[in-house]
Amino acid sequence: MSRISGKCFDFQLGDLVIHAEKFTCDIEDGSEVAKTKGVPVGRLSGPVGASGEIEVDSTNLKLVIEAARSAGSFREMPTFDIVAYAKAGDEEKRVEIFGCALKVSKLLDVDSNSATKDLTTLPYEVTSPDFVRINGVPYLSADETEGL
Numbered sequence: 477m478s479r480i481s482g483k484c485f486d487f488q489l490g491d492l493v494i495h496a497e498k499f500t501c502d503i504e505d506g507s508e509v510a511k512t513k514g515v516p517v518g519r520l521s522g523p524v525g526a527s528g529e530i531e532v533d534s535t536n537l538k539l540v541i542e543a544a545r546s547a548g549s550f551r552e553m554p555t556f557d558i559v560a561y562a563k564a565g566d567e568e569k570r571v572e573i574f575g576c577a578l579k580v581s582k583l584l585d586v587d588s589n590s591a592t593k594d595l596t597t598l599p600y601e602v603t604s605p606d607f608v609r610i611n612g613v614p615y616l617s618a619d620e621t622e623g624l
Contacts, residue, residue, distance in 0.1 A: 478565030487530070489576075490556030492543060494536045497595055499560060501528040501573055503608060503615060524616065526573065526602035529581075531595045540578070540598065553578055555603050570611050575604025 487496050506522025532540065547553040558573040582597035602608065605624035608615045 478567070480562045480564045480567045480569055484562035484564050486561050488559040488561075489530075489540070489578075490543070490558075492539050494530075494532060494539055496530050496532055496536070497593070498531040499528070500530075501526060501558075501560070501571060501608070521620070524607065526608055528573070528600055530598045530600065532598065533593050533595055537596050550578070550580055557604075558600070568611070570609075572609040573600075573602055574606035574608070575602055576600040577603050 485496075485499065487494050487499060504525045504527075506524065508520050508522055509516045510518040510520045544550040544553050555575045555577050558571075558576050560569075560571045560573075562569045578598055578600045580596065581599050582595070585595070605616070605621040606614075607621070
């Protein structure tokens with residue numbers, strides 16, 4: 477039986493289709509348990525955020541550089557949506573990440589004694605109230621994003 481692995485994933489950053497050596501998306505959810513006299517009595521919704529990192533080789537970095545050049549600079553790049561998709565056998569995973577603002581962090585990490593590929597790390601932060609969908613299911617409720 478086929479299972480989803482890292483090799484199965486394709487990534488679309490806005491209009492770009494890239495191969496990522498490594499890709500992360502982390503959701504920070506500040507929800508907490510409500511307590512009275514130290515006893516749980518419910519749940520309190522807290523602030524949310526999402527961010528991650530994309531590691532690309534020099535071939536895929538060229539695609540991102542061209543998008544930055546078209547925008548005028550890396551900092552002028554408009555936010556974009558990311559779609560990560562994988563399918564293997566009966567398993568399927570689709571993660572949609574909305575309104576991503578891209579940065580560059582690890583531009584160079586060179587070891588002259590190494591035969592590994594040159595990789596660049598591109599962190600991003602989610603800026604849209606559409607936030608994240610997992611297999612079509614939104615992380616945030618409609619009530620939380622109403623009017624935003």
